[in-house]
Amino acid sequence: MSLRDGPFQDLKVPLRWTAAVAVxxxxxxGLALVxxxxxxxxxxxxxxxxxxxxxxxxxxxxxxLSAPVRxxxxxxxxxxxxxxxxxxxxxxxxxxxxxxxxxDEAIAYRHENDRYEALLGLKTEPPIPMVGARVIADVRGPxxxxxxxxxGVEDGVREGNPVMNEHGLVGRILGVANGVSRILLLTDVSxxxxxxxxxxxxxxxxxxxxxxxxxxxxxxxxxxxxAGDRVLTSGDGGLFPRGLPVGVAYQGLDGSWRVRLDSDDxxxxxxxxxLFRDFSQLANQPALRxxxxxxxxxxxxxxxxxxxxxxxxxxxxxxxxxxxxxxPAVSPRPPVxxxxxVATxxxxxxxxxxxxxxxxxxxxxxxxxxxVxxxxxxSASTPAGAAP
Amino acid sequence: xxFTPGGTQRLDPLIWLGLPLLAVIIPTVLLAAxxxxxxxxxxxxxxxxxxAFAWPAIRPSMFAPFLLVLLGLFLDLLWGGPLGLWPLALVxxxxxxxxxxxxxxxxxxxxxxxxxxxxxxxxxxxxVVVTLVKDDHAPSLISxxxxxSVTVLLYPFADxxxxxxxxxxxxxx
Numbered sequence: 001m002s003l004r005d006g007p008f009q010d011l012k013v014p015l016r017w018t019a020a021v022a023v024x025x026x027x028x029x030g031l032a033l034v035x036x037x038x039x040x041x042x043x044x045x046x047x048x049x050x051x052x053x054x055x056x057x058x059x060x061x062x063x064x065l066s067a068p069v070r071x072x073x074x075x076x077x078x079x080x081x082x083x084x085x086x087x088x089x090x091x092x093x094x095x096x097x098x099x100x101x102x103x104d105e106a107i108a109y110r111h112e113n114d115r116y117e118a119l120l121g122l123k124t125e126p127p128i129p130m131v132g133a134r135v136i137a138d139v140r141g142p143x144x145x146x147x148x149x150x151x152g153v154e155d156g157v158r159e160g161n162p163v164m165n166e167h168g169l170v171g172r173i174l175g176v177a178n179g180v181s182r183i184l185l186l187t188d189v190s191x192x193x194x195x196x197x198x199x200x201x202x203x204x205x206x207x208x209x210x211x212x213x214x215x216x217x218x219x220x221x222x223x224x225x226x227a228g229d230r231v232l233t234s235g236d237g238g239l240f241p242r243g244l245p246v247g248v249a250y251q252g253l254d255g256s257w258r259v260r261l262d263s264d265d266x267x268x269x270x271x272x273x274x275l276f277r278d279f280s281q282l283a284n285q286p287a288l289r290x291x292x293x294x295x296x297x298x299x300x301x302x303x304x305x306x307x308x309x310x311x312x313x314x315x316x317x318x319x320x321x322x323x324x325x326x327x328p329a330v331s332p333r334p335p336v337x338x339x340x341x342v343a344t345x346x347x348x349x350x351x352x353x354x355x356x357x358x359x360x361x362x363x364x365x366x367x368x369x370x371x372v373x374x375x376x377x378x379s380a381s382t383p384a385g386a387a388p
Numbered sequence: 389x390x391f392t393p394g395g396t397q398r399l400d401p402l403i404w405l406g407l408p409l410l411a412v413i414i415p416t417v418l419l420a421a422x423x424x425x426x427x428x429x430x431x432x433x434x435x436x437x438x439x440a441f442a443w444p445a446i447r448p449s450m451f452a453p454f455l456l457v458l459l460g461l462f463l464d465l466l467w468g469g470p471l472g473l474w475p476l477a478l479v480x481x482x483x484x485x486x487x488x489x490x491x492x493x494x495x496x497x498x499x500x501x502x503x504x505x506x507x508x509x510x511x512x513x514x515x516v517v518v519t520l521v522k523d524d525h526a527p528s529l530i531s532x533x534x535x536x537s538v539t540v541l542l543y544p545f546a547d548x549x550x551x552x553x554x555x556x557x558x559x560x561x
Contacts, residue, residue: 033472
C-alpha cells in the first residue's frame with residue numbers, strides 16, 4: 001500500500017511550516033560554516049582553496065571594474081596637476097632644498113654605519129624583494145576590511161607577506177591564488193600586528209576594529225606613548241620585518257590610543273608586496289658561518305700570544321675565570337693551535353652543542369675586562385700564520 | 389507567472405527569486421571597486437538584506453532560505469570576511485520576517501520601514517556576535533552605524549519588490 005492510498009493521503013503540510021524547517025536547516029548550515037572557518041590563521045585548509053578559487057574568478061571582474069575608476073582618477077589628477085602646477089613647483093623646489101641637506105647627512109651616516117658594521121662583524125638583515133601590484137577590489141565594512149591585488153602565486157607571493165604602499169604598511173596577505181591575492185588590512189577586526197613606539201621602544205599590539213584607525217593594545221611601561229609618536233612594526237614573532245612605518249599615535253575620544261595610518265595618505269591603488277619570510281630562512285646560513293674575522297695587528301697579536309703563554313704556565317689561570325668558559329661570545333671558532341691551552345679550553349668548552357655560535361654572537365671588543373677571554377678569543381680567531 | 393490547475397496564479401521562482409538575486413549581486417560587486425572620492429570610500433550597504441526582508445513578506449518558500457545561504461556565502465567570499473557570517477545573518481532575518489508575516493501583511497510603508505530597520509539591526513547583531521566569537525573583539529560602533537544606516541536607506545527597493553509580487557500569488561494574500 002503506498003502512502004498516497006493510506007490515511008495520510010489528504011495530509012498537506014502548510015508551506016509556512018516547510019519554510020520554517022528550511023530556515024532551521026539553513027541556520028544549521030550557517031553555524032557549521034561559522035565554526036568551520038579559520039580565516040584568521042595562516043594554515044592551509046579547504047576553505048582557503050575555496051577562497052582562492054573565488055578570488056581567481058573575481059579577478060577579471062574586479063579588473064574590468066577598477067580600470068575605468070583608475071582612468072577617471074588619473075584624469076581628475078591630471079586636471080588638478082594642470083591647474084596647480086605653479087604652486088606645486090614652488091613647493092617642490094623648497095622641498096628639494098630641504099632634502100638636499102638630509103641627503104648629505106644620510107650619505108655620511110651610511111658610510112659611518114657601514115664602518116661600524118664591518119668593525120663589529122654584524123650580520124645585517126638581507127634586502128627584501130618586492131612585487132608591485134594593483135588593487136582591483138576594496139572592502140570597507142565593519143566585519144571585513146580586505147583588498148584584492150592582481151599579483152599571485154606566480155609572482156612569488158605567499159600568505160603572510162607584508163603589503164605596503166608608498167607611505168606605510170597596509171596589511172598582510174591573507175590568501176593567494178594564481179594571479180590574485182587577498183590583503184587583510186590593518187584595520188580589519190581580526191588583524192593583530194606587533195608594533196613598537198619609535199621614541200620609547202615600547203611594544204604594543206595594533207588591533208583593527210573595522211574603523212579607519214586601529215587601536216594600540218597591551219601597551220606596557222610608565223608613559224610609554226604620547227600623542228604624535230611614530231609607530232613602527234617591531235618584528236616580534238617574525239611575521240613582519242622590524243621598522244616598517246605604520247603611523248602616528250593619537251588618543252581617541254574614548255581614551256584609547258589609536259594610530260592614524262601612514263598608508264591613508266597615499267592612493268589605495270598601487271601596493272608593494274614584500275616577499276618577506278623569516279630572515280633565518282632567507283639568509284644563506286653556510287655563507288654567514290664562513291665569514292672570516294679580520295686578524296689582529298702583528299704587535300697586538302704578539303702581546304696576546306705572550307699573555308696566553310704566560311697564562312698557560314700557571315695552572316690556576318685556566319680556572320681563574322670560570323664564567324668565561326661558559327660565555328657564548330668567547331668561542332667564535334674551534335681551536336686552531338694547541339700552543340694556546342687556555343684558548344683550547346675556552347673554545348672547546350664554551351658551547352659544545354652549538355659549534356656555529358660565531359654566526360650569532362660576534363666576538364667581544366679588544367678591551368675585554370678578562371685577559372684570559374681576550375687571549376682565548378684572539379688566539380682562536382687568528383690564523384696560525386698571523387702570529388709572529 | 390504561471391497558473392495552477394485550480395486556476396490560481398503561481399509565481400515563477402526565476403522571476404521573483406532569480407532576477408532579484410542578480411539585481412543584488414551586481415551593485416554589490418560594483419561598490420567593491422577601489423574608489424576614493426576626496427579621501428572617502430564609497431558606502432558599502434548590504435543589498436542582500438533587501439531580499440532577506442522582502443522574500444518572506446511576499447510568500448513563504450522552501451528555496452529562499454537556501455538561496456540566502458548561497459548569497460551570504462557569496463558576500464563572505466567577495467568581502468573576505470569570516471565564512472558563515474552573512475549566511476547566518478540573512479537567514480535569521482528571513483526567519484524573523486516569516487514569523488511576523490501576519491503582522492506585516494497589508495501595513496503601510498512607514499510601519500514596514502521600521503520593521504525593516506529592526507530586521508537590519510538583528511542582522512548586524514548576528515554579525516557582531518559572530519565577530520566576537522571568532523575574533524574576541526567587537527567591531528567599531530561608528531563603522532557599524534555607517535553601514536547599518538546606508539543599508540536601512542535601501543528599504544524603498546524592498547518595498548518595490550514586495551509591491552511587485554505581493555499580490556501575484558493569491559494563495560498567500
